[in-house]
Amino acid sequence: MMATGAQQPVSLSPAEGEERTLPSFRSPPHNFEAEKALLGALMANNNAYDRVSDFLRPEQFADPVHGRIYEAIAKLLDANQIADPVTLINFFEQDDTLADVGGSDYLAELAASMVSIINAREYGQIIYDLHLKRQLIDFGEQVVNRAFSPEVDDPSMMQIGDAEQQLYDLAMTGELEGGFQAFDVSIKEAIMRAEIAHKRDGRLAGVGTGLRDIDDLLGGFHPSDLIILAGRPSMGKTALATNIAFNAAYDYETETDANGNTRTINGAVVGFFSLEMSSEQLAARILSEQTEIASDKMRRGTLTNEEFDKLVEAARMLHNLPIFIDDTPALTVNTLRTRARRLKSQHNLGLVIVDYLQLMQGNLRTDNRVLEIGEITRGLKTLAKELEVPVLALSQLSRAVEQREDKRPLLSDLRESGTIEQDSDVVSFIFREAYYLERGEPVHRQDESTEKFSERHERWQTRSDEMKHRSELIIAKQRHGPTGNVSLYFDGTYTRFADLDTQHTDTY
Numbered sequence: 001m002m003a004t005g006a007q008q009p010v011s012l013s014p015a016e017g018e019e020r021t022l023p024s025f026r027s028p029p030h031n032f033e034a035e036k037a038l039l040g041a042l043m044a045n046n047n048a049y050d051r052v053s054d055f056l057r058p059e060q061f062a063d064p065v066h067g068r069i070y071e072a073i074a075k076l077l078d079a080n081q082i083a084d085p086v087t088l089i090n091f092f093e094q095d096d097t098l099a100d101v102g103g104s105d106y107l108a109e110l111a112a113s114m115v116s117i118i119n120a121r122e123y124g125q126i127i128y129d130l131h132l133k134r135q136l137i138d139f140g141e142q143v144v145n146r147a148f149s150p151e152v153d154d155p156s157m158m159q160i161g162d163a164e165q166q167l168y169d170l171a172m173t174g175e176l177e178g179g180f181q182a183f184d185v186s187i188k189e190a191i192m193r194a195e196i197a198h199k200r201d202g203r204l205a206g207v208g209t210g211l212r213d214i215d216d217l218l219g220g221f222h223p224s225d226l227i228i229l230a231g232r233p234s235m236g237k238t239a240l241a242t243n244i245a246f247n248a249a250y251d252y253e254t255e256t257d258a259n260g261n262t263r264t265i266n267g268a269v270v271g272f273f274s275l276e277m278s279s280e281q282l283a284a285r286i287l288s289e290q291t292e293i294a295s296d297k298m299r300r301g302t303l304t305n306e307e308f309d310k311l312v313e314a315a316r317m318l319h320n321l322p323i324f325i326d327d328t329p330a331l332t333v334n335t336l337r338t339r340a341r342r343l344k345s346q347h348n349l350g351l352v353i354v355d356y357l358q359l360m361q362g363n364l365r366t367d368n369r370v371l372e373i374g375e376i377t378r379g380l381k382t383l384a385k386e387l388e389v390p391v392l393a394l395s396q397l398s399r400a401v402e403q404r405e406d407k408r409p410l411l412s413d414l415r416e417s418g419t420i421e422q423d424s425d426v427v428s429f430i431f432r433e434a435y436y437l438e439r440g441e442p443v444h445r446q447d448e449s450t451e452k453f454s455e456r457h458e459r460w461q462t463r464s465d466e467m468k469h470r471s472e473l474i475i476a477k478q479r480h481g482p483t484g485n486v487s488l489y490f491d492g493t494y495t496r497f498a499d500l501d502t503q504h505t506d507t508y
Contacts, residue, residue: 030062031126033113036124039066040113041118042073043084050079051123059130068092069110085111135170139447207268207351207390210247212499213486217475218426221351221390225479226381226423228357230395230414231430234401236471237394238277239495241353242285244428245270246325248351249321268350268389269322271343273336275359279325286323288312289496320346332361332379333379337386344387354380356394357420374419375457381423395420397429407436411476427477432490434467470500 039047053074061067072091085107092107116227136203143163146154206220221227231237231249274282288295292312293307303311324343328335336354343349354360357380360374377393384391398414410428421427442460444453471490475483489500 002329009208015237028062028137029130032063032066034123034126035061035063036110036113038112038127039069039073039119040191041123042070043088043107043111045075046077046083048120049083051121056124056128060128062127062130062134067330069107075427076501096460111491131147132170133501140169141168147260155349161332161335161338162344164342165334168338168341193264202241207248208251208266209244211486211488212253214473217484217486218478218481221392222425222480223388223390224385225390225425226377226384227392227426227428228395228420228424229392229428229430230397230409232397232409235489236492236497237430237431238282238355238493239285239490240473240497241272241355241392241394242282242495243289243497245272245323245353246286246289246295246321250352252268252322254348264350268345268384269347270324270351270353272323272325272353272355272482273331273339273341274325274327275329275331275354277327280325282325284329285495286318288494289313290318290492294493295495311476324349330361333376336360337379337383340383340387344389349387350389350391352380352383352391354393356396358396358473370419374423377419377423393424407433408472408474409476415421421477424477425479426475429474429476431474432467432471433468434464438466439466 018371038052056070058067058074059069060069065087069088072088073083075091078089087108108213143159147160187505206218206222206225208215209218229237248256248268249270252264252269253266255265256262256263267315272282284295284298287293288298291307291310293303293311297303297307298311326339340349340352357373360376362375379419380391395414397409401407401409401413408431409466411421411427413429414427437460440460442453442456444450448456469489469491471488473486473488475486477483486498490496491498
């Protein structure tokens with residue numbers, strides 16, 4: 001007798017009276033008849049090639065022989081020659097593969113299998129769709145095999161991110177639409193953008209920053225644009241980015257047309273990738289800005305009861321803002337793109353902010369940081385075009401700024417500057433003279449009279465007071481518009497940027 005819970009032996013032999021059955025073999029999806037019919041159409045009427053050449057490739061045929069024949073047809077047509085059984089046989093005189101299936105007789109058989117040229121594209125799409133299904137099967141096997149792998153330096157989340165990226169790339173190759181677009185379609189889209197700008201207050205064609213002078217110069221942040229916001233540490237890059245994120249999310253507004261389609265008419269859903277600060281720190285900055293309570297008081301726990309109640313009330317008002325923060329450190333560009341796509345499909349993402357570019361990692365490990373930054377900026381520009389959203393990427397400046405008397409940044413000050421400048425549509429610099437003035441208080445020289453020192457110190461004090469709340473956004477490059485400088489008001493206590501009232505600067 002077998003003990004309770006013991007596993008029963010598994011019998012591989014069929015029971016008496018039963019027939020042995022083997023697991024059914026599933027062949028990869030294919031349609032050889034469709035391949036033969038398409039090749040026959042191409043040989044009978046070479047004009048049919050134009051209907052499939054924009055998406056169908058030789059390696060996408062399930063039968064390698066058919067792929068070789070398709071490739072030969074393409075080569076003949078590219079050389080302005082006729083492609084038919086007579087001309088094709090020259091390509092395969094020494095080809096044992098074609099000889100195995102009948103040589104010239106097989107080409108004649110294919111020619112007899114032709115379909116109408118009108119149906120050529122449909123047959124090509126069938127072949128292409130089956131190729132994608134075979135790719136999906138291969139992809140699934142790779143994911144499974146990698147998950148079974150015991151490699152300790154290949155964590156599950158990395159596998160998931162890579163799988164999402166590969167699946168998205170496969171989906172993009174599956175898009176048969178593309179290529180040229182008629183000019184009248186492009187004109188209509190341009191008019192639609194202009195109409196949106198005309199209807200909006202402020203005449204914005206893109207996502208508004210909430211800062212009047214910046215929007216006047218840039219027209220907002222435009223879909224498909226990569227905008228670089230660069231500066232030295234402590235200039236206020238993150239503060240300006242959080243201000244813009246809040247303003248865009250606060251203004252978010254949609255409308256639904258008669259067909260039930262929803263579109264954004266103002267503001268944006270914001271995806272904020274913070275590689276330096278935590279999501280709680282960013283939220284604290286926004287709360288500080290809106291409540292005018294210093295964020296360091298929140299950290300140190302020195303809030304009064306009144307201030308705490310004010311914070312709670314503000315949090316209650318702002319908790320539904322469409323801002324999504326990802327504070328994962330050292331993100332790769334592929335992972336960032338995958339998460340942005342997911343946010344686009346789930347929440348209608350309208351603006352991506354990356355803080356900051358130099359903390360990202362490229363997908364290809366290399367010791368050449370310039371090449372890696374180039375891969376990252378190209379990836380961010382590609383993301384902007386794919387999702388049709390503006391991408392605002394913060395960037396550090398090199399120390400070369402500190403060595404000059406005039407410390408206003410230049411394009412050459414961008415760290416790993418070549419690719420950043422090349423791939424971006426807008427390059428802007430944030431500059432605060434007050435930062436350098438605070439650290440440059442005059443000291444009394446040994447050979448200097450007290451009177452001279454007092455005059456020098458007084459000039460410094462006057463300039464410091466004048467520039468205390470002033471900052472400058474320098475638009476050094478704008479692909480679609482003018483460059484120039486924008487003066488802004490900055491309050492470091494509440495990490496807040498605002499429009500500068502040049503008529504009443506004494507109120508600041």
